[in-house]
Amino acid sequence: QKEVEQNSGPLSVPEGAIASLNCTYSDRGSQSFFWYRQYSGKSPELIMSIYSNGDKEDGRFTAQLNKASQYVSLLIRDSQPSDSATYLCAADLTSGTYKYIFGTGTRLKVLA
């Protein structure tokens, strides 16, 4: 059974620090990976997508993908209290399709 695994947290970081969120996936055939942010009571909001090995930066966010080790990470620089949310990692169920499998999410707390 295909799985995406995340540490549920909470991960607590002080304001201004770097938050590092990690995700592993079981299907070596997965090619597309996504990070979503979900505030309590709200729907998931797409933060980053990554398809190739290496780093992808967008503002304070950097996604990292290592297909050989089957892990994806999300770094949040200069963390703010407004970043406090649950971060969901997702991978494509079947390579090249639009069907996702989600991890259970990591709850991030940024302490002011």
Add this chain to the structure above:
Amino acid sequence: SAVISQKPSRDICQRGTSLTIQCQVDSQVTMMFWYRQQPGQSLTLIATANQGSEATYESGFVIDKFPISRPNLTFSTLTVSNMSPEDSSIYLCSVGPTPGQGTYEQYFGPGTRLTVT
């Protein structure tokens, strides 16, 4: 990205009844999906809503329980039939990109919070 709305935003229903959830997009989209997020859990894909044909259901989900309509490229409905308390969840629709563009990103609607008593 497309603007997605869902109706109702929340509802409380009695067991044995059915609820139809609507998903409206402000532009034509090829790919639409329905997900469920049970309390404290992550998202699980229910089905792909196909325009002009039957929905494609994932393992564990059946058409009799979750009938889906997709009459055009901007609208879809999900019905939760013969509800039980175990159906209490947030139901989300999502839209994907036009196939062949080389991206696979999905965007979610605001969700429908369903409580079955």
